[in-house]
Amino acid sequence: MAAYQIQAENDSDYDRQTEFKAFDDTKAGVKGLVDAGVTKIPRMFIHEQCIKLDDTPAFHDPSFRIPIIDFEGWNEDETRRRDIVQKLGSACKKWGFFQMVNHGIPGSILEEIIDGIHSFHHQDVEVKKEFYSRDYSRKVLYNSNFDLYQVPAASWRDTLTCVMAPSPPDPEELPLVCRDILIDYSKRIMALGNTLFELLSEALGLEPDHLKDIGCAEGLYVLGHCYPACPEPELTMGTTKHADSGFLTLLLQDQIGGLQVLYENQWIDVTPMPGALVVNVGDLFQASA
Numbered sequence: 001m002a003a004y005q006i007q008a009e010n011d012s013d014y015d016r017q018t019e020f021k022a023f024d025d026t027k028a029g030v031k032g033l034v035d036a037g038v039t040k041i042p043r044m045f046i047h048e049q050c051i052k053l054d055d056t057p058a059f060h061d062p063s064f065r066i067p068i069i070d071f072e073g074w075n076e077d078e079t080r081r082r083d084i085v086q087k088l089g090s091a092c093k094k095w096g097f098f099q100m101v102n103h104g105i106p107g108s109i110l111e112e113i114i115d116g117i118h119s120f121h122h123q124d125v126e127v128k129k130e131f132y133s134r135d136y137s138r139k140v141l142y143n144s145n146f147d148l149y150q151v152p153a154a155s156w157r158d159t160l161t162c163v164m165a166p167s168p169p170d171p172e173e174l175p176l177v178c179r180d181i182l183i184d185y186s187k188r189i190m191a192l193g194n195t196l197f198e199l200l201s202e203a204l205g206l207e208p209d210h211l212k213d214i215g216c217a218e219g220l221y222v223l224g225h226c227y228p229a230c231p232e233p234e235l236t237m238g239t240t241k242h243a244d245s246g247f248l249t250l251l252l253q254d255q256i257g258g259l260q261v262l263y264e265n266q267w268i269d270v271t272p273m274p275g276a277l278v279v280n281v282g283d284l285f286q287a288s289a
Contacts, residue, residue, distance in 0.1 A: 019044045020148055027132035028125045029144040029158035034228040035125070045236045047153045064268045066261055067091040068276070072102035074199065081199075089203035092281050097261050097270070100250075100277045104195075105188045107275040113185045114254055116178030117224030120160050123177055131160070131175065139169035156236045158226045165190055165220035178224075186220055189250060193217050196248070196279070216248070227258070244282035251278040 019042060026032055033042070069087050073080045091098035120128070120142075131142040144158045145151065162174065164186040174182055197211040204210070211217065227238040238258065253259055259270040259278065270278055 014043065016044060016152075017149065020154070023144070023154075024134075024148060027129045029128075029132075029142075029226075030156050031121055031158055031226060031228045032125055034230075039231050041156070041230065041232045041236055044154050045156055047235065047237050047240070050235050050237065064263055064266065066095055066263075066268065066270055066278075067098040068273070069098050069100055070102050071100055071104070071195075074195070085199050085202045088199055092200070092203065095261065095263060096281050098279050099270070099273060100196075100279055101273065101275060103192055103277055105185075105192060105277070109181075109185060109188060110252055110275060110277075112181045113178075114252065116181040117160060117226070119177045120175050120224065121158060121226035139163040139167075140173045140175070151240075153236070155238055155240060156227060156230050156233075157238050158228070160224040160226075162186075162222045162224075163220075164222050166218045182222060186222060189222075190217075190220055192277075193220070193248070193250070200281075244280055247282050249280040249282060251280060253278065 023042065023044065028035070030045075067087065067090070069084060069091065071084060074084050075081065088098070128142055131140060133141040134143055134146075134148075135141065136146075140160075140162050142158070142160045145154045146159065146161075148154055160175070160178075162182055163169065164182070168183075168186070171179060171183065194212060194217050197217045198208045201208050201210040201212075225238075230236060241262070251259065253270070253272040255272050255274075257270065257272040260267040261270055262268075
């Protein structure tokens with residue numbers, strides 16, 4: 001693959017930015033490294049915190065589990081609606097995360113969007129290169145690590161980014177392999193988002209349209225991540241510890257999972273549930289409150 005070379009760990013002339021650029025110039029992403037058969041990961045992906053970890057397992061209290069909220073009948077019965085609103089408020093206040101079930105998006109659609117994103121990342125690199133860019137004014141782009149040149153170590157991750165609202169791209173701009181499902185899924189997520197913002201407004205003690213009226217439901221970014229199998233997973237991370245600011249994030253996990261939430265100084269696994277969506281309110285709910 002291209003002219004990219006992995007620099008030796010003991011290279012005294014090691015230049016991280018040069019390695020970042022060499023990797024970026026391949027336009028093949030992390031998936032390209034795996035396809036090339038690397039057995040040792042490039043130094044740019046090695047995270048110091050991983051090296052410092054010992055073999056002592058982290059303590060997890062099995063009673064700690066992010067809330068699961070059943071949305072069935074949310075708009076059919078006032079008592080049922082009030083119960084959901086109360087559970088939403090409690091989940092946002094205590095956790096900032098919850099899982100939605102019976103939210104109205106069929107499981108077949110969720111499986112199809114996962115399959116579509118998987119198909120994009122696993123197609124021929126020459127096809128993907130058409131979308132590779134760091135021009136974030138584009139509505140559709142693919143790359144590895146949006147902050148590649150700013151971080152001390154890169155994450156083992158590639159991402160397809162599609163800005164689907166408020167001004168969606170022309171259908172022809174979307175990758176053919178997942179075009180139809182991206183359009184369908186985005187419409188359904190926007191409708192679900194409107195419902196969620198309505199209920200969150202009520203959980204804040206506000207009028208149902210408050211969050212929508214101030215523009216919270218206008219935008220939609222669809223991020224399709226790929227975390228290829230890593231030859232040295234103990235040295236890197238797919239996603240580093242972070243907080244989401246100013247966005248309401250709906251996460252769709254495949255059945256492999258891997259997401260963790262920090263709660264009372266413990267990292268809690270978010271176990272994937274078939275048909276569920278994980279909601280991260282980030283800092284949005286705090287700001288609105």
